Amino acid sequence: MKGLPKTYRYLVAALAFDLIVLAVHPGTGITLFRRTGSIVLEMLGVLPPIFVLLGLLEVWVPRETVIRFLGEKSGFVGISLSFLLGAAAAGPLYAAFPVAATMLRKGARFTNVLILLYAWSTLKLPMFLFETSALGADFSVTRMLINVPGIAALTWLTNLLVGRTEREAIYARYANQSGPAQ
Amino acid sequence: MFTVALYLLAAAATVISLTRDRKKTAKALRIASNSFLRILPDFGTVLALVGIMLTFLSPAIISAVLGRQSGLWGMLAAAVVGSTTLIPGFVAFPLAKSLLDCGAGVPQIAIFVSTLMMVGVVTAPLETKYFSKRVTFIRNGLSFLFSFLVAYVMGAIIR
Structure with missing residues (x-):
């Protein structure tokens, strides 16, 4: 080969x-x-639809807008938006990677990207009823109640462990390319 | 459902974009197809591996292995299987249900569902490409540990 x-x-x-x-x-x-x-x-x-949406976002949404809503100073708005975006997804986690990549390139805060990843991986709101019907409300509701504070704790800890140097290296890599994914 | 909603959303956004600016839309679609095609070989590899895994580690085999396990060893086994497999949600929940019916406990099921969703060993090379080795290792490692916490709490609350 x-x-x-x-x-x-x-x-x-x-x-x-x-x-x-x-x-x-x-x-x-x-x-x-x-x-x-x-x-x-x-x-x-x-x-495919995620890549189309990301492509459109790339050309229509200016970096300043993303920074305002998801950037370093976006505060509670940024946290809520990232959380809701992640929770609304039902697809596999790998579909979140290109979304996260676009966020990073457009200047979203690193912790907001982590919130999206963690919420996307484990909340899966569109599948909530399905989970409930298969495993019972006790199971699905308890799991969700643990996951919400869990996402916050995991985001904080991940951000801490990744460290500033590594964060800056990732942003620097994304600053030098175009297109929603590499 | 999610797929239909996603495709409708993408189609509607493209149409709106077309009516506003043809050139920009063409550029957006070019960016979309380029980045999709660029990552496709890696995705293809992941999907091929998952296909192999799902065949030799089929839902029937998983429930046979995990169904009667209990205690910490059962949790560990469930965590390892959950971390290394990549099963679509609509297969995963019925599979978890069948595990429950086979006699597995709530902590084992909880840790299986949690690691299945949060930890991805087969997708780790892909995740590394998008972020970095360090981020991938930390995110997956913490998710693995967190799943044990989820399992303990759920086991304590649900009888």
Whole structure:
């Protein structure tokens, strides 16, 4: 696999593995392709529209606006907006990464980006009823009540542990590129 | 539902943008497709790995492994499985329900659901690309520990 660009190497290896399984054990192979297909469909269900929205945001929303609502001095407004944006998402956490990237490039505060990531990963409000019907209200409500203060604590701790030098390095990297994701 | 809402939102925003400024809209769509295509090989790898994982670590196998576990070892097993797999929400909750039916306790289910959502070992390389190794390690590490807290509290409250 020497001639392949590094980024494609692992993908090709994984697909080769899939084909080998299909050849050796067709039954498992078919399950494998079916499962992979459903995962790909899930990805296509969230990522393309998110990238379109981020592209539009990139050209229409000036950096100053993002800084005003989500930046260093955005205070309670910034915290609430990041929290609500994260909580309203139902997709997998990886879909939050490009959103976070756009926030970082447009000058959002680091803690607000963390709030978005943590809220996105664990709150999933659109799935709340689904969680309740599967596991009961005791389970879903208790989990949410622990998660809300949990997100605040995790954000504070993560920000502290990441440290200023690392934060500045990340912002510097994003300042030198265009487009909603790298 | 979420997918439909997201696509409608993106379509409506694009149409509004088109009526205001064609050039800007074209630029926005170019930015969108470029950044999507740039990250696609990495996403493809993650999805292929998840497909393999879901096949060999199917919901049936997971519930067989975790269903009867209890105590701290059961929690640890649930946390490890939850952290390393990436299961869509609409599969995860019914799976958690079946674990509960198989005899797993509330703390084990809570830690499984929590790590499943918050900790992503397969997506870590992707997360590193967007942020950094340090941020990825800290976010996932803290989420892993936090899930144990969630499990203990939930186990104490729910009988």
